[in-house]
Amino acid sequence: MALEDLYREVILDHYRNPRNRGRLERPDASASGVNPLCGDELAIELALRDGVVSDVAIESQGCSISQSSASMMTEAIKGKSIEEIKALVSKFRKMMSLDEGEDAGFDPERPGAVLGDIEALQGVRQYPVRIKCAALAWNTMLEALQETA
Amino acid sequence: MALEDLYREVILDHYRNPRNRGRLERPDASASGVNPLCGDELAIELALRDGVVSDVAIESQGCSISQSSASMMTEAIKGKSIEEIKALVSKFRKMMSLDEGEDAGFDPERPGAVLGDIEALQGVRQYPVRIKCAALAWNTMLEALQETA
Amino acid sequence: MNDLSHLKADFPVLENGVHFLDSASSSQKPIPVLEAMDRFARGSYANVHRGAYKLSVAATEAYEGARRRVAEFVGADDDREIVFTRGATTAINTVAFGWGLENLEEGDRILATEMEHHANLVPWQMVARRTGAVLDHVPITDECRLDMDAFEKKMGPDVKMVAVTGMSNVLGTIPDIAAISRIAHRHGARVLVDAAQRVPHLPVDVTEMGADFVAFSSHKMLGPTGIGVLWGRMEALEEMEPFEGGGEMISDVTLHTATWAGIPHRFEAGTPPIIEAVGLHAAIDYLDSIGMEKVFDHDKALTAIALERLGDVPGLAIQGPKDLEDRGGVISMDMKGIHAHDVATILDEEGVAVRAGHHCAKPLMRRLGVTATARASFYVYNTEADVDALVSGLRRAGELFGVR
């Protein structure tokens, strides 16, 4: 696989200019996670209104994959209900081959149709050790949501 | 090597009828030893008069080699001075290849000329693990003598 | 008897005709195991869990693949319940110190048996001394079986750990672990099985056995030295602190504190036996290709023949059960008027390799009233010819020593 396929421009962009960095003033939920193998660290804070994620902030350090995945995720979940977010996570996990089952309709002909920019992370699948980097933000976010349940 | 060379009749005789078994009434020196690998155990008591071993007694359990070696040793050291016994030990150790250096004059043509019956133990040299069996009594006896020094 | 004689060709050591009857001490290694290790070392070796590059990913996959294979082989519910150790001894020490120091205190009792190997005795003595717990022992019957009545009587709420052999390396006796576990659990105790002799020879399903910890070694089951296994029920592993500290077992470390990685990695400090894990994987494949039922049947068939023919050897007494019930292919022998070491030396000269001594079970030896036995043990590569050589060697020993 070409490295350009792994390090797509959109990934590098989110890595260099991560969205929704920092902390919230009054978070309704939070969690932090580490990837012990590579030392990536991530803390997430969520604000919820009427069952919808109204705001999100992330502090983290790690590689381009974990950082960009976190950044894209924040954009994807903002304004979404918990149910919608869970559906999103499920599609993400299928895309990364973390879960089995019928595929979620990813189509090379129509890139971005299912998960938008996040689909740029598909290249990570070829790098089993890096999948954990991509998944860190998502797993930590789920943990934070659990808190609210 | 023929097994008959290892298990000479004299060895079996000392094994079946060990000399100087038991305990002394008033020992001047004693020691006990084990061979942790095979579990052979041996306790020795010595009576000394004017620097000469006047009596010796052994309690032990173990294989034919350790038992017969102990039995023959008791016969060899009785009536001998500590100096003489040390010379004996040194010859024994050379015979068993436990010490290097010029050989002690063992001659297949004149069996028994140097150490008497004890030379029957020469066959043990072919069995490195069994050398420790043969040496147990001698080492323990040296330890007991040390006590008197 | 299942004819396994075709297997012999896989064991080059046996080519020179030695009758190898010391598998209870350590087994020989078949060519497929040696080749698997060699191939791995030549083709895809790297350290594991540090996979920034393909070789390391492949090595990690091989190592974790071995873990999955072991889990499947012993019927573990979850791969994470498999901890790789240096051997059965380290596996038991890991529990004794890792679980024992955390969960035992003055007034508690640890219950072992009279027929334990030193590996399942000395660590508990050490831990008893450190914690103030008391080490107690279930006796064996005169038929060399575990005394189950005595066991039930000795159980009580103060017993926190039952440490029992899965099969005696001296007697061949196979205790009923499922029954022991039921009784122990009823009293709230944890059960550790020293399965060093059991996993190589019997079909083992840890879930059916019902114990909490099971320890065994690769080198007794056709695999390489340098690796062994601790299986632990997840909830039991969770009660355990790491036995060793180091790399790969932490989640975070500062100059003064450390937090542990998940199970099982927190129990695997440092670089693990990677090539050895690949060898163990191959050994399990080899055993499974025979089938563990067949392995056990084969051991038993040889034991039956041996028990019968040994009965005719003058002066020979067998230490251990004299029938085939709940017994494996380990036969301890005592010859009137000949010390076990002499027996072994004579057998060796006749091309028969047996072990002589206390077999790391001195308390059991004292109980049996002997200081040493000569022990023959069977495995897949043994045949009736080995039994015959044993019997005729013993006769020769008797003749040399004039035993009638």
Added chain:
Amino acid sequence: MNDLSHLKADFPVLENGVHFLDSASSSQKPIPVLEAMDRFARGSYANVHRGAYKLSVAATEAYEGARRRVAEFVGADDDREIVFTRGATTAINTVAFGWGLENLEEGDRILATEMEHHANLVPWQMVARRTGAVLDHVPITDECRLDMDAFEKKMGPDVKMVAVTGMSNVLGTIPDIAAISRIAHRHGARVLVDAAQRVPHLPVDVTEMGADFVAFSSHKMLGPTGIGVLWGRMEALEEMEPFEGGGEMISDVTLHTATWAGIPHRFEAGTPPIIEAVGLHAAIDYLDSIGMEKVFDHDKALTAIALERLGDVPGLAIQGPKDLEDRGGVISMDMKGIHAHDVATILDEEGVAVRAGHHCAKPLMRRLGVTATARASFYVYNTEADVDALVSGLRRAGELFGVR
């Protein structure tokens, strides 16, 4: 540079062209090592120290022969000072628990350094917690050397153990162990050297080094996994209790008590890594046939070339000494704007295997102000071509990420 390029053919893994620059994590194994193990396993394998028969005598001789070879290789006065362990990690734990629990108490200090691997940190944290001793740390200078002034100031009569790396696995820094030992001994402290990176790469003479304990692993010095070494000065070993209990380490056992066997066997509970000892023996023969001076010179020559060429790579900073003084062939790199994992992935795609991460030295990482580095390390099979591939791979990474 010594031309060692002819050695490459002994390492089949390298045949497919990979530029393997992760030997600090674990080295590849040359064919003579693999063949020695295979030959032993096929020809004379048996358990050791139980030698009632010829195979076992041969195996014991092979195992004890490996012990003698290791003793000679590191300049030990006495074979008995060599204890075989599972690896450097277990060797250090053996001292931390075996020596530490016996000899440390409240009010005592253990002095480590800021650049220790977790293996020489976490066990001391665990032992400090158990004994009430305090763990303290010698800082490093901004040039990434051990701060010897600070070390002298931190020494005092309450320091009972100095635990120091023989060579940093992150920085390549080689502390002056002889000087450290002199100072420590003047204050009555024992010195343990984590020589996991030192013994494979430098000539080591434990007598000259003057420390009390030296720990290292076989798998980093061309040998197999599953075995390592603890050298201990006899009088230091005598202060130590066994870390593990089991077979082969006792003199006598009753149901309630045990007395220990002699040194070193009391520290080697259970069946040891026998086949692995034979492999380690062969690895030492291999290294000695090159000559350890040459091995070190070769590492240094490649390091010199690398330090020079890496200086031209845009955005690249080196964590560690920038000259060749007291430094081995380990280079930690930090690239502006690219995380170490991305660097490693890109290098891997270019056929260059380096490790990325905290290298089991998180406290050092914090001190350096980084979370991870990409680390290249050299060994006998590396050549200038590997350095070139590294440099061009790093340039490619810079281009991909737009680093200028």
